[in-house]
């Protein structure tokens with residue numbers, strides 16, 4: 135990581151700590167914001183968060199590793215999560231996933247070559263009355279067909 | 292194609308009724324807190340998050356606790372497979388939920404309320420924040436709420452980060468405090484030692500919505516609905532093989548067969564009541580009633596018709612638990628893996644009856660020996676599906692492929 139990038143990241147975290155406070159209970163709010171912006175939480179960010187909240191970096195890592203939505207390694211720029219829980223499964227999740235895999239030449243659990251997408255399964259998204267359901271970053275899509283799912287992903291920048 | 296239920300089509304006797312934001316808050320702040328507690332006690336309201344703990348007892352304990360700070364937490368983690376009623380309440384009836392949180396703060400003497408919103412619902416965040424701002428503008432949040440001198444209270448929304456276990460109240464509190472969402476030993480209970488060690492009420496979204504209606508119309512009115520032990524109505528999240536999936540408000544005590552008719556379910560083979568951690572019922576049990584005293588539930592109802600492979604259903608549930616166990620205690624961490632392996636053995640037609648019986652025994656041990664509700668309830672599906680669908684799964688060979 136370049137020095138300018140590091141400085142920018144430090145500044146970003148300082149702003150978040152200023153906003154949310156340096157109490158330990160702010161940790162997940164800060165991590166959420168970093169994750170949202172960078173799609174992962176780089177090592178250097180972990181160190182800086184630990185320093186500013188006055189906790190050990192291992193603590194920060196341990197928290198990140200617990201939560202499905204937080205990760206330390208960079209994945210694709212857009213996170214695609216298809217619900218794998220039973221109702222969506224019965225409604226055709228498999229056909230959906232197969233179509234996505236074919237179209238983007240990449241398996242679930244992996245990122246596309248151009249790093250545009252990372253494909254994952256998710257557990258019940260709370261949209262079981264309108265399955266099969268899929269989330270792309272913070273947005274959700276319902277009542278999908280394989281064709282519709284691919285179309286939606288094609289429109290993502 | 293399934294069509295979505297619109298708000299204007301929703302019908303119910305308790306929650307899906309006319310209400311305008313602030314009515315119950317204004318009424319509450321003109322009453323004294325003991326009288327509100329009395330109404331809630333009269334209503335016999337029980338928690339809607341699954342465990343069914345009496346709301347008034349929880350509130351009285353927290354109200355009685357002496358502390359400089361107290362907290363109200365609205366549990367909107369809604370991670371149980373097949374549950375989405377809290378999503379509908381927050382999206383379409385936020386006035387019921389937030390008014391209930393304000394009333395809770397008034398009664399127990401809290402100044403801060405926190406909504407723990409599951410990360411998957413982040414798309415609702417902006418509109419909920421706007422809603423809270425509108426409440427501030429109308430003096431329904433902030434200082435001297437509703438003109439009541441000295442009643443200051445505000446609500447903050449916190450997002451979860453994709454962990455089912457964080458719906459468990461002590462894990463939720465750990466998460467709010469910035470830790471891994473690992474369940475705590477209880478006691479102490481959150482009512483005395485909750486968020487940041489302070490007395491905390493954790494209530495489900497729907498429980499808080501009920502409070503608003505109880506304050507508006509009285510405990511007696513609420514109690515007139517439902518059964519003697521399960522008062523009021525319940526929101527059911529219905530999904531699976533039926534014509535009209537969605538959220539339904541029905542009185543407690545409704546028969547499963549009645550519900551199936553309402554949602555347009557045909558050729559139903561099985562009904563999973565209470566989500567992955569609930570129980571799976573077969574046809575001969577469809578005359579059972581949905582109530583705390585019979586088939587109790589947080590509201591998830593999944594319908595499976597004759598064409599479904601129940602072993603596949605069970606496998607899906609067990610994979611969920613293996614993934615979502617927090618791994619802190621052995622019965623749950625190892626137990627769920629063993630149960631899933633058992634399902635895979637049946638799938639391969641490579642099992643013995645004596646081993647399956649041993650696994651059911653293991654399940655019963657998990658129900659008592661696990662540290663929190665996840666491990667205590669995850670064997671429910673395993674045991675009920677293998678018992679109620681024994682012929683299909685174990686006596687047909689190859690896991691009941693239904694001739695496919």
Ligand SMILES: Cc1cc2nc3c(=O)[nH]c(=O)nc-3n(C[C@H](O)[C@H](O)[C@H](O)COP(=O)(O)O)c2cc1C
Nearest residue numbers: 338339340366368369370458459460494495498664
């Ligand atoms: C694994 C697990 C997950 C849970 N998830 C939720 C949830 O998403 N929402 C909820 O309200 N309660 C959930 N609960 C129950 C809570 O621990 C707690 O009992 C509830 O929030 C209390 O509110 P109530 O009394 O209003 O029901 C869960 C419990 C367990 C063991």
Ligand code: SF4
Nearest residue numbers: 617619620623663666
């Ligand atoms: S029962 Fe499971 S989820 Fe609960 S504390 Fe033990 S390992 Fe964690």
Ligand code: FES
Nearest residue numbers: 217222259261262
């Ligand atoms: S099962 Fe897919 S959203 Fe619930």
